[in-house]
Amino acid sequence: MTTAIVTLASRARLDHLRRQEEWIRTVAPDAIRVVVQLDAEPDEAFGGDALHVPPGDGGLRLAAGRNRGAAEAIARGADLLVFLDVDCLPHPGLLAAYEGASTGRRELLCGPVTYLPEGVIPTSPAEADAHLDPHPARPAPADGVVQPATAADWDLFWSLSFACTPETWAAIGGFHERFEGYGGEDTDFGWTARDAGARLHWVGGAHALHQYHPTSKPPWQHLDDILRNGRIAFERWGRWPMLRWIEAFAAEGAVEFADGDWRRTA
Structure with missing residues:
Protein backbone atom coordinates (compact mmCIF):
# COMPACT_ATOMS: atom_id res chain seq x y z
CA MET A 1 0.00 0.00 0.00
CA GLN A 211 1.93 19.68 20.31
CA TYR A 212 0.96 22.41 22.75
CA HIS A 213 0.04 25.92 21.65
CA PRO A 214 -1.87 28.60 23.56
CA THR A 215 -5.64 28.63 23.16
CA SER A 216 -8.56 30.60 24.54
CA LYS A 217 -11.91 29.18 25.62
CA PRO A 218 -14.12 30.24 24.05
CA PRO A 219 -11.94 31.24 21.07
CA TRP A 220 -12.70 34.95 21.00
CA GLN A 221 -10.23 35.61 18.20
CA HIS A 222 -12.35 33.39 15.93
CA LEU A 223 -15.80 34.71 16.86
CA ASP A 224 -16.54 36.21 13.44
CA ASP A 225 -15.23 33.11 11.63
CA ILE A 226 -17.40 30.86 13.79
CA LEU A 227 -20.54 32.89 13.06
CA ARG A 228 -19.81 33.12 9.33
CA ASN A 229 -18.91 29.45 8.89
CA GLY A 230 -21.68 28.34 11.21
CA ARG A 231 -24.13 30.24 9.02
CA ILE A 232 -22.79 28.49 5.90
CA ALA A 233 -23.29 25.12 7.56
CA PHE A 234 -26.81 26.08 8.63
CA GLU A 235 -27.65 27.04 5.05
CA ARG A 236 -26.45 23.63 3.89
CA TRP A 237 -27.79 21.42 6.68
CA GLY A 238 -30.35 23.30 8.74
CA ARG A 239 -28.14 22.85 11.82
CA TRP A 240 -25.57 25.06 13.51
CA PRO A 241 -22.19 23.49 14.25
CA MET A 242 -19.89 24.74 17.02
CA LEU A 243 -22.88 25.49 19.27
CA ARG A 244 -20.75 24.96 22.38
CA TRP A 245 -18.64 27.97 21.41
CA ILE A 246 -21.58 30.03 20.16
CA GLU A 247 -23.51 29.46 23.38
CA ALA A 248 -20.40 30.40 25.39
CA PHE A 249 -20.21 33.67 23.45
CA ALA A 250 -23.93 34.20 24.11
CA ALA A 251 -23.44 33.62 27.84
CA GLU A 252 -20.94 36.48 27.81
CA GLY A 253 -23.39 38.72 25.95
CA ALA A 254 -21.32 38.84 22.76
CA VAL A 255 -23.88 37.19 20.45
CA GLU A 256 -27.63 36.65 20.42
CA PHE A 257 -30.09 34.51 18.48
CA ALA A 258 -32.60 36.62 16.58
CA ASP A 259 -34.74 35.99 13.49
CA GLY A 260 -33.27 32.52 13.07
CA ASP A 261 -29.65 33.69 13.09
CA TRP A 262 -26.78 34.08 15.55
CA ARG A 263 -25.42 37.62 15.42
CA ARG A 264 -22.97 39.84 17.26
CA THR A 265 -24.57 42.15 19.77
CA ALA A 266 -21.99 44.85 19.01
Whole structure:
Protein backbone atom coordinates (compact mmCIF):
# COMPACT_ATOMS: atom_id res chain seq x y z
CA MET A 1 0.00 0.00 0.00
CA THR A 2 1.25 3.46 -0.92
CA THR A 3 0.29 5.96 1.77
CA ALA A 4 0.45 9.75 1.64
CA ILE A 5 0.57 12.09 4.64
CA VAL A 6 -1.03 15.47 3.91
CA THR A 7 -0.42 18.44 6.22
CA LEU A 8 -1.48 22.09 6.09
CA ALA A 9 0.88 24.64 7.63
CA SER A 10 1.57 28.34 8.04
CA ARG A 11 4.59 30.30 9.25
CA ALA A 12 3.06 30.44 12.73
CA ARG A 13 3.42 26.65 12.95
CA LEU A 14 6.77 26.24 11.21
CA ASP A 15 8.49 24.86 14.32
CA HIS A 16 5.72 22.31 14.79
CA LEU A 17 5.97 21.33 11.12
CA ARG A 18 9.72 20.79 11.37
CA ARG A 19 9.30 18.53 14.40
CA GLN A 20 6.54 16.63 12.63
CA GLU A 21 8.78 16.18 9.59
CA GLU A 22 11.52 14.72 11.78
CA TRP A 23 9.11 12.19 13.24
CA ILE A 24 7.69 11.24 9.83
CA ARG A 25 11.18 10.60 8.49
CA THR A 26 11.65 8.17 11.39
CA VAL A 27 8.29 6.38 11.51
CA ALA A 28 7.16 6.60 7.87
CA PRO A 29 10.19 7.15 5.63
CA ASP A 30 8.48 5.66 2.57
CA ALA A 31 5.26 7.67 2.77
CA ILE A 32 4.43 10.22 0.11
CA ARG A 33 4.70 13.61 1.80
CA VAL A 34 2.49 16.55 0.84
CA VAL A 35 2.74 19.91 2.63
CA VAL A 36 0.42 22.80 1.76
CA GLN A 37 1.43 26.29 2.88
CA LEU A 38 -1.50 28.60 3.66
CA ASP A 39 0.22 31.99 4.05
CA ALA A 40 -0.30 34.89 1.65
CA GLU A 41 3.12 34.47 0.04
CA PRO A 42 5.17 31.31 -0.57
CA ASP A 43 8.09 30.87 1.81
CA GLU A 44 11.23 28.93 0.91
CA ALA A 45 11.40 27.77 4.54
CA PHE A 46 8.71 25.22 3.63
CA GLY A 47 10.88 23.67 0.94
CA GLY A 48 10.57 23.65 -2.80
CA ASP A 49 8.02 20.82 -2.87
CA ALA A 50 5.41 22.58 -0.71
CA LEU A 51 2.18 23.54 -2.42
CA HIS A 52 0.73 27.01 -1.87
CA VAL A 53 -2.90 27.96 -1.24
CA PRO A 54 -3.15 31.64 -0.21
CA PRO A 55 -5.84 32.97 2.16
CA GLY A 56 -9.25 34.08 0.98
CA ASP A 57 -11.34 37.01 2.14
CA GLY A 58 -12.39 35.02 5.21
CA GLY A 59 -8.94 33.86 6.27
CA LEU A 60 -6.87 30.72 5.83
CA ARG A 61 -8.39 28.35 3.28
CA LEU A 62 -8.15 25.07 5.17
CA ALA A 63 -10.80 23.33 3.08
CA ALA A 64 -9.18 24.36 -0.21
CA GLY A 65 -5.76 23.43 1.15
CA ARG A 66 -6.84 19.88 2.03
CA ASN A 67 -8.44 19.49 -1.39
CA ARG A 68 -5.25 20.64 -3.10
CA GLY A 69 -3.14 18.32 -0.95
CA ALA A 70 -5.38 15.34 -1.63
CA ALA A 71 -5.28 15.95 -5.38
CA GLU A 72 -1.48 16.02 -5.28
CA ALA A 73 -1.28 12.83 -3.21
CA ILE A 74 -3.63 11.00 -5.54
CA ALA A 75 -1.70 12.21 -8.59
CA ARG A 76 1.46 10.77 -7.02
CA GLY A 77 -0.11 7.35 -6.68
CA ALA A 78 -1.38 7.21 -3.09
CA ASP A 79 -3.67 4.31 -2.18
CA LEU A 80 -4.43 5.78 1.25
CA LEU A 81 -4.68 9.44 2.24
CA VAL A 82 -3.70 10.32 5.81
CA PHE A 83 -4.48 13.89 6.87
CA LEU A 84 -2.36 14.95 9.84
CA ASP A 85 -2.71 18.37 11.45
CA VAL A 86 0.54 20.33 11.62
CA ASP A 87 0.41 20.27 15.41
CA CYS A 88 0.26 16.46 15.47
CA LEU A 89 3.24 14.13 15.85
CA PRO A 90 2.71 10.62 14.45
CA HIS A 91 3.02 7.70 16.85
CA PRO A 92 5.21 4.90 15.42
CA GLY A 93 2.08 2.79 14.95
CA LEU A 94 -0.10 5.44 13.30
CA LEU A 95 0.39 4.46 9.66
CA ALA A 96 0.30 0.72 10.29
CA ALA A 97 -2.95 1.11 12.24
CA TYR A 98 -4.61 3.14 9.50
CA GLU A 99 -3.35 0.81 6.77
CA GLY A 100 -4.52 -2.24 8.69
CA ALA A 101 -7.96 -0.72 9.29
CA SER A 102 -8.51 0.26 5.66
CA THR A 103 -10.78 -2.25 3.91
CA GLY A 104 -11.18 -0.41 0.63
CA ARG A 105 -14.83 0.26 1.42
CA ARG A 106 -16.32 3.74 1.67
CA GLU A 107 -15.11 4.75 5.13
CA LEU A 108 -13.38 7.42 7.19
CA LEU A 109 -10.81 6.27 9.73
CA CYS A 110 -10.03 8.39 12.81
CA GLY A 111 -7.29 7.72 15.36
CA PRO A 112 -6.98 8.94 18.96
CA VAL A 113 -5.29 12.30 19.61
CA THR A 114 -3.39 13.11 22.80
CA TYR A 115 -3.02 16.79 23.73
CA LEU A 116 0.43 17.32 25.19
CA PRO A 117 0.59 19.77 28.11
CA GLU A 118 2.65 22.94 27.95
CA GLY A 119 6.38 22.27 28.13
CA VAL A 120 6.09 18.58 27.25
CA ILE A 121 7.81 17.72 23.97
CA PRO A 122 8.89 14.11 23.40
CA THR A 123 12.35 14.16 21.85
CA SER A 124 11.68 11.20 19.55
CA PRO A 125 8.93 8.78 18.50
CA ALA A 126 10.45 6.21 20.87
CA GLU A 127 9.08 8.29 23.76
CA ALA A 128 5.55 8.53 22.38
CA ASP A 129 4.00 5.71 24.42
CA ALA A 130 4.93 7.38 27.70
CA HIS A 131 2.77 10.39 26.84
CA LEU A 132 -0.39 8.75 25.48
CA ASP A 133 -3.58 10.11 27.06
CA PRO A 134 -6.23 10.35 24.32
CA HIS A 135 -8.68 13.24 24.34
CA PRO A 136 -11.75 12.01 26.23
CA ALA A 137 -14.30 13.61 23.91
CA ARG A 138 -13.79 10.89 21.29
CA PRO A 139 -13.58 7.10 21.41
CA ALA A 140 -10.09 5.63 21.84
CA PRO A 141 -10.26 1.88 21.23
CA ALA A 142 -7.48 -0.45 22.31
CA ASP A 143 -4.63 -1.00 19.88
CA GLY A 144 -5.75 -3.19 17.00
CA VAL A 145 -9.45 -2.53 17.57
CA VAL A 146 -11.50 -0.79 14.88
CA GLN A 147 -14.69 0.51 16.47
CA PRO A 148 -17.67 1.39 14.26
CA ALA A 149 -19.09 4.80 15.05
CA THR A 150 -22.65 5.43 16.16
CA ALA A 151 -24.94 7.75 14.24
CA ALA A 152 -24.29 10.48 16.83
CA ASP A 153 -20.53 10.13 16.36
CA TRP A 154 -20.63 11.91 13.01
CA ASP A 155 -20.77 15.19 14.93
CA LEU A 156 -17.39 14.25 16.46
CA PHE A 157 -15.45 13.96 13.21
CA TRP A 158 -12.36 16.17 13.17
CA SER A 159 -9.50 16.56 10.75
CA LEU A 160 -6.60 16.47 13.22
CA SER A 161 -5.91 12.90 12.16
CA PHE A 162 -7.97 10.86 9.71
CA ALA A 163 -7.54 8.60 6.71
CA CYS A 164 -9.50 7.45 3.67
CA THR A 165 -8.93 5.95 0.25
CA PRO A 166 -8.94 8.08 -2.90
CA GLU A 167 -12.20 6.36 -3.87
CA THR A 168 -13.86 7.43 -0.63
CA TRP A 169 -12.46 10.93 -1.04
CA ALA A 170 -13.95 11.16 -4.54
CA ALA A 171 -17.33 9.90 -3.34
CA ILE A 172 -17.42 12.57 -0.62
CA GLY A 173 -16.18 15.28 -2.97
CA GLY A 174 -13.59 16.76 -0.63
CA PHE A 175 -14.07 19.71 1.71
CA HIS A 176 -16.55 22.47 0.87
CA GLU A 177 -14.45 25.48 -0.10
CA ARG A 178 -16.89 28.17 1.01
CA PHE A 179 -15.49 27.60 4.49
CA GLU A 180 -12.59 29.96 5.17
CA GLY A 181 -10.95 30.81 8.46
CA TYR A 182 -11.69 28.93 11.66
CA GLY A 183 -14.23 26.16 12.07
CA GLY A 184 -17.11 24.43 10.40
CA GLU A 185 -15.40 22.62 7.54
CA ASP A 186 -14.72 19.48 9.60
CA THR A 187 -18.32 19.03 10.67
CA ASP A 188 -19.56 19.77 7.16
CA PHE A 189 -17.15 17.17 5.73
CA GLY A 190 -18.34 14.57 8.22
CA TRP A 191 -22.00 15.19 7.47
CA THR A 192 -21.27 15.09 3.73
CA ALA A 193 -19.44 11.77 4.15
CA ARG A 194 -22.36 10.34 6.12
CA ASP A 195 -24.83 11.33 3.40
CA ALA A 196 -22.49 9.88 0.76
CA GLY A 197 -22.85 6.48 2.41
CA ALA A 198 -19.47 6.40 4.13
CA ARG A 199 -18.90 4.69 7.46
CA LEU A 200 -16.92 6.23 10.31
CA HIS A 201 -14.51 4.04 12.26
CA TRP A 202 -12.41 4.83 15.35
CA VAL A 203 -9.00 3.18 14.93
CA GLY A 204 -7.14 1.97 17.99
CA GLY A 205 -3.37 2.43 17.83
CA ALA A 206 -3.44 5.21 15.22
CA HIS A 207 -2.22 7.65 17.84
CA ALA A 208 -1.17 11.25 17.23
CA LEU A 209 0.33 13.59 19.82
CA HIS A 210 -0.84 17.19 19.55
CA GLN A 211 1.93 19.68 20.31
CA TYR A 212 0.96 22.41 22.75
CA HIS A 213 0.04 25.92 21.65
CA PRO A 214 -1.87 28.60 23.56
CA THR A 215 -5.64 28.63 23.16
CA SER A 216 -8.56 30.60 24.54
CA LYS A 217 -11.91 29.18 25.62
CA PRO A 218 -14.12 30.24 24.05
CA PRO A 219 -11.94 31.24 21.07
CA TRP A 220 -12.70 34.95 21.00
CA GLN A 221 -10.23 35.61 18.20
CA HIS A 222 -12.35 33.39 15.93
CA LEU A 223 -15.80 34.71 16.86
CA ASP A 224 -16.54 36.21 13.44
CA ASP A 225 -15.23 33.11 11.63
CA ILE A 226 -17.40 30.86 13.79
CA LEU A 227 -20.54 32.89 13.06
CA ARG A 228 -19.81 33.12 9.33
CA ASN A 229 -18.91 29.45 8.89
CA GLY A 230 -21.68 28.34 11.21
CA ARG A 231 -24.13 30.24 9.02
CA ILE A 232 -22.79 28.49 5.90
CA ALA A 233 -23.29 25.12 7.56
CA PHE A 234 -26.81 26.08 8.63
CA GLU A 235 -27.65 27.04 5.05
CA ARG A 236 -26.45 23.63 3.89
CA TRP A 237 -27.79 21.42 6.68
CA GLY A 238 -30.35 23.30 8.74
CA ARG A 239 -28.14 22.85 11.82
CA TRP A 240 -25.57 25.06 13.51
CA PRO A 241 -22.19 23.49 14.25
CA MET A 242 -19.89 24.74 17.02
CA LEU A 243 -22.88 25.49 19.27
CA ARG A 244 -20.75 24.96 22.38
CA TRP A 245 -18.64 27.97 21.41
CA ILE A 246 -21.58 30.03 20.16
CA GLU A 247 -23.51 29.46 23.38
CA ALA A 248 -20.40 30.40 25.39
CA PHE A 249 -20.21 33.67 23.45
CA ALA A 250 -23.93 34.20 24.11
CA ALA A 251 -23.44 33.62 27.84
CA GLU A 252 -20.94 36.48 27.81
CA GLY A 253 -23.39 38.72 25.95
CA ALA A 254 -21.32 38.84 22.76
CA VAL A 255 -23.88 37.19 20.45
CA GLU A 256 -27.63 36.65 20.42
CA PHE A 257 -30.09 34.51 18.48
CA ALA A 258 -32.60 36.62 16.58
CA ASP A 259 -34.74 35.99 13.49
CA GLY A 260 -33.27 32.52 13.07
CA ASP A 261 -29.65 33.69 13.09
CA TRP A 262 -26.78 34.08 15.55
CA ARG A 263 -25.42 37.62 15.42
CA ARG A 264 -22.97 39.84 17.26
CA THR A 265 -24.57 42.15 19.77
CA ALA A 266 -21.99 44.85 19.01
